[in-house]
Amino acid sequence: MSETKLPLYGDLADPTPKISVRGLDFFYGNHQALYANDLDIAPNRVTAVIGPSGCGKSTHLRVYNRIFELYRDQQAKGEVLLNGESIFAPSVKLLELRRRIGMIFQKPTPFPMSVYENVAYGIRLHYTVAKSELDGRVEEALKGAALWEEVRDLLNRPGTALSGGQQQRLCIARAIAVEPEVLLMDEPTSAIDPIATAKIEELVEGLKGRYTLVIVTHNMQQAARISDFTAFFFKGYIIEFGETKQIFTNPKNKKTEEYITGRFG
Amino acid sequence: MSRFGSYLSEHFETIFRWFTIVCAATVLFIMAAMFIQLAWNARLAIGEFGIGFLWSDVWDPALNKYGAFSSIYGTLVSTLIALFIAVPMSVVIALFLVELAHPTVSKVVGGAIELLAAIPSIIYGMWGLFVFAPFMAEKVQPFLQETLGLEKAPLIGKFFSGAPMGIGMLTTGIILALMVLPFITAVMRDVFAMVPPVVKESAYGMGSTTWEVTHKVTLRYGIQGVIGACFLGLGRALGETMAVTFVIGNAHHISASFFDAGNSIASTLANEFAEASEPIYLHSLIYLGLVLLVMTFLIQFAAQWWVRRLKKGMGAGL
Ligand SMILES: Nc1ncnc2c1ncn2[C@@H]1O[C@H](COP(=O)(O)OP(=O)(O)OP(=O)(O)O)[C@@H](O)[C@H]1O
Ligand SMILES: [Mg+2]
Numbered sequence: 001m002s003e004t005k006l007p008l009y010g011d012l013a014d015p016t017p018k019i020s021v022r023g024l025d026f027f028y029g030n031h032q033a034l035y036a037n038d039l040d041i042a043p044n045r046v047t048a049v050i051g052p053s054g055c056g057k058s059t060h061l062r063v064y065n066r067i068f069e070l071y072r073d074q075q076a077k078g079e080v081l082l083n084g085e086s087i088f089a090p091s092v093k094l095l096e097l098r099r100r101i102g103m104i105f106q107k108p109t110p111f112p113m114s115v116y117e118n119v120a121y122g123i124r125l126h127y128t129v130a131k132s133e134l135d136g137r138v139e140e141a142l143k144g145a146a147l148w149e150e151v152r153d154l155l156n157r158p159g160t161a162l163s164g165g166q167q168q169r170l171c172i173a174r175a176i177a178v179e180p181e182v183l184l185m186d187e188p189t190s191a192i193d194p195i196a197t198a199k200i201e202e203l204v205e206g207l208k209g210r211y212t213l214v215i216v217t218h219n220m221q222q223a224a225r226i227s228d229f230t231a232f233f234f235k236g237y238i239i240e241f242g243e244t245k246q247i248f249t250n251p252k253n254k255k256t257e258e259y260i261t262g263r264f265g
Numbered sequence: 266m267s268r269f270g271s272y273l274s275e276h277f278e279t280i281f282r283w284f285t286i287v288c289a290a291t292v293l294f295i296m297a298a299m300f301i302q303l304a305w306n307a308r309l310a311i312g313e314f315g316i317g318f319l320w321s322d323v324w325d326p327a328l329n330k331y332g333a334f335s336s337i338y339g340t341l342v343s344t345l346i347a348l349f350i351a352v353p354m355s356v357v358i359a360l361f362l363v364e365l366a367h368p369t370v371s372k373v374v375g376g377a378i379e380l381l382a383a384i385p386s387i388i389y390g391m392w393g394l395f396v397f398a399p400f401m402a403e404k405v406q407p408f409l410q411e412t413l414g415l416e417k418a419p420l421i422g423k424f425f426s427g428a429p430m431g432i433g434m435l436t437t438g439i440i441l442a443l444m445v446l447p448f449i450t451a452v453m454r455d456v457f458a459m460v461p462p463v464v465k466e467s468a469y470g471m472g473s474t475t476w477e478v479t480h481k482v483t484l485r486y487g488i489q490g491v492i493g494a495c496f497l498g499l500g501r502a503l504g505e506t507m508a509v510t511f512v513i514g515n516a517h518h519i520s521a522s523f524f525d526a527g528n529s530i531a532s533t534l535a536n537e538f539a540e541a542s543e544p545i546y547l548h549s550l551i552y553l554g555l556v557l558l559v560m561t562f563l564i565q566f567a568a569q570w571w572v573r574r575l576k577k578g579m580g581a582g583l
Contacts, residue, residue, distance in 0.1 A: 065470055067466055067469060067470055070465075070466065072367075095472040096472065098470055098472035099471070099472040105463050105466070105467055109461075109463055109464045109467040111468065111481070111485070111486075112482070112486045112488070113481075122472070125471060125472055125477065126472060158577075178471065
């Protein structure tokens with residue numbers, strides 16, 4: 001499909017990439033969902049992943065934290081480097097990898113426990129901390145997710161009792177509580193209302209100073225507003241990648257142009 | 266359309282509503298009738314021994330003195346031993362079937378476990394008496410007493426003292442565990458399978474191990490189902506008669522040792538109805554049955570109360 005060599009982000013900005021993907025193929029059983037994906041993810045920037053439904057955006061993201069390995073018929077081939085080190089190397093500890101690369105899903109997934117316990121969950125998994133320090137870290141994570149003011153008096157309520165938007169920010173708090181380097185967000189706002197969406201977009205803006213963010217979205221305005229770089233996926237290929245401004249004002253590929261102007265379904 | 270037909274379709278909602286009400290009321294009526302019948306047929310014993318029947322441990326047909334305590338004790342202890350063994354095993358088996366095993370293996374093993382539920386309880390009883398009890402006496406009990414040194418262990422030593430006879434509380438508990446295992450496992454398996462994959466994925470995505478995902482997220486998510494499964498097993502173990510009668514030893518006798526013979530309410534009833542010649546003896550046995558019925562109800566109420574409280578605390582998903 002894409003015969004021309006893609007400009008990788010390394011050509012567009014200076015710092016070495018946080019994540020580099022080279023020649024990534026992905027298979028669900030015999031069905032190939034990704035073809036030769038090459039992509040560089042800039043550190044401390046927001047990279048948007050866009051493309052029509054079923055083109056492999058989620059599949060691509062699910063390789064980064066190796067979550068696809070939960071399913072025995074799914075298989076990835078190719079190279080994914082985190083800070084220059086292969087995530088598939090035998091020396092990589094899977095649980096540690098998943099601490100370093102957090103994931104937020106389309107539907108909020110609070111665990112069946114209190115707001116406090118939700119955030120403390122990952123901290124307890126990966127660190128040994130005293131109760132007082134735990135309290136501090138939970139508070140910090142909730143503040144980081146712009147949720148603290150709303151839930152400071154509800155810490156013992158079940159996480160599932162919060163509103164949808166609050167639940168999504170709770171999941172973000174839970175993810176950043178373990179001090180990840182990368183946050184993967186797969187359509188984090190598509191199941192919540194516009195006001196809650198605006199809050200999360202604002203939050204993403206604030207988070208990129210500390211984390212590297214990759215966000216899948218079907219909302220073109222959202223991608224244009226919050227991302228620095230954009231990758232356009234089509235039928236398992238990465239058709240175009242570049243600075244968001246360039247992609248949205250002057251796309252090089254015809255398919256990209258058609259997609260962002262809403263001219264195909 | 267006939268007049269009756271149009272009447273039916275017009276009032277279908279109302280008629281259907283009444284129909285459901287009648288069906289539901291029948292269940293309540295049968296329960297109440299059962300309770301009253303039992304109480305009426307136990308009236309002599311209720312009048313004679315009163316509520317003290319519950320904590321009197323005398324059971325002497327010669328003197329016509331009856332008390333339920335040893336039967337209640339044996340029922341509770343054998344049931345608790347059974348759950349103590351069956352619940353953790355069910356969790357582990359269900360976990361294996363849903364999360365770890367290859368689908369084909371899961372189907373075969375799952376089917377085999379369901380077959381356990383199909384074995385008639387008399388078979389468990391005979392197998393327990395002729396095969397399992399001698400094995401307990403020769404191998405397991407000496408192993409627990411001597412090799413593990415439990416007989417001399419502080420605090421719990423008295424539970425493992427006495428001659429290894431094979432039959433008794435522990436043997437009963439283990440056989441009951443086998444009998445309730447398939448029921449608990451089946452429900453646990455459904456519970457595990459029902460937790461949305463995305464919730465499990467986000468727990469794995471935090472860097473949790475399979476075990477952490479299971480006991481911190483999956484089990485909590487399905488806590489209602491899990492507790493329901495435990496109490497289903499509890500209910501079955503409480504009332505199980507045939508297998509228990511074979512292996513419990515049928516002695517009206519309370520002993521701290523799990524190796525000792527004892528009795529349960531159900532085994533006492535099964536054993537002694539034929540011998541009950543005196544009216545007071547018969548009424549005492551029926552009184553015992555009433556106690557079992559009330560115990561079962563109380564336990565189910567406790568279960569429901571517990572589930573509601575847990576649900577309020579953590580907003581479990583199911
Ligand atoms: N569990 C699965 N088993 C088999 N095929 C799958 C599975 N999940 C996704 N696929 C297939 O892989 C391809 C890519 O799916 P993916 O979910 O990555 O798309 P997507 O870009 O995230 O779509 P959407 O925008 O709808 O979320 C699709 O053809 C889909 O049918
Ligand atoms: Mg998707």
